Amino acid sequence: LSSLSYAFLVVVTIIAMGLSCVALLAQAVRHSPDGSWTRNFNALVIGASYASSYLAISLILCFNRRLAVRMRLQRMSKAYTTLPGARCPTSPVHEYVAQEYMRTCLVAHESLPTDVVHAGWGRPGTEYDGVRxxxxxxxxxxxxxxxxxxxxxxxxxxxxxxxxxxxxxxxxxxxxxxxxxxxxxxxxxxxxxxxxxxxxxxxxxxxxxxxxxxxxxxxxxxxxxxxxxxxxxxxxxxx
Structure with missing residues (x-):
């Protein structure tokens, strides 16, 4: 629910800023001497103001996100600890991790060379396997x-x-x-x-x-x- 509320608030804010920008630009065009965009300094100032505001807000959000992630990582324990039973992964998660681990081991084993011979090295499968x-x-x-x-x-x-x-x-x-x-x-x-x-x-x-x-x-x-x-x-x- 909080994610939906945040997304809704962001969308409403963007729409409101866009509408206000369009309204101000239209007003700047109407009050210009020739009633056009040509050499309209007010329209340029309004567009630059909204662009700089958007850039500043984006930088603030990125910095805030980076700071929050860094603080969370610093709060994580660096030492190895034994998890109690209540904090262990659930059975489906544990089974999935075990299956992926076994699959990775099988792929790594099947990927080992069996008939490749390099000069100066022992042949795979012999008593000199892996010996230089x-x-x-x-x-x-x-x-x-x-x-x-x-x-x-x-x-x-x-x-x-x-x-x-x-x-x-x-x-x-x-x-x-x-x-x-x-x-x-x-x-x-x-x-x-x-x-x-x-x-x-x-x-x-x-x-x-x-x-x-x-x-x-x-x-x-x-x-x-x-x-x-x-x-x-x-x-x-x-x-």
Whole structure:
């Protein structure tokens, strides 16, 4: 009822202002020397007055509305609060929100790519799904021996810290005798060094095969260092 009353009042006010403007303009035309709109200064003043009044009222209403909204927002609590049962949404509203949420989740799930392959990234649906090969390979360096709290420094306390852009084969040269070699005298450290060099310097992204070889070398290096650490602990306990 209040909205209808407000709308009715606004319409009546606009009609009244329009009629008064028309009446004043007609009177200004009748009292002009030539009885026309040409060079009628009074009509110009009346029109400008009504236009400025309309603009001023519009600005006041907009400012009042903006101020009211701002004050209401400031009164809202910023902290998370638990609503009591009486203030919870009604059952239809709750069901509608739940349905929309489930529909959105279903659309988001169906929109996930299933057969898109990007260079340097794991394929969807595989064990490397969402893995960036270059970043994952470079992140293995701190795990093995960048600081003095890693495996390499645990086995060899005097192991040097990593220098920028140092090759893995040179940086981990002291643990090279601890690693098992193949028939071609290549150790996991050689494969790991090649993988890190590709990740650092290659213009193209590492392939899944190269990433798998690099991660396999990482696991073998970790296993060898961990075995050495356990043997050292056993010998210290025995002594």
């Amino acid at each position: 090969f270059r970043r994952a390979l470079l992140d293995t360096i701190p795990e093995i021996g960048e600081s003095r709290y890693t495996l390499a420094h645990t086995v060899i306390p005097a192991h040097p810290t990593l220098k920028p852009h140092a090759r893995m084969l040179h940086h981990f040269r002291f643990i090279l005798p601890l690693l098992s070699a193949e028939d071609d005298e290549l150790t996991p450290l050689h494969y790991y060094d090649s993988a890190i060099q590709l990740a650092r310097n290659a213009a193209e992204e590492p392939t899944e095969h190269e990433f798998a070889l690099g991660m396999q070398a990482v696991e073998e290096i970790k296993k060898s260092l961990n075995d050495c650490r356990l043997e050292a602990l056993e010998s210290s306990i025995t002594d």
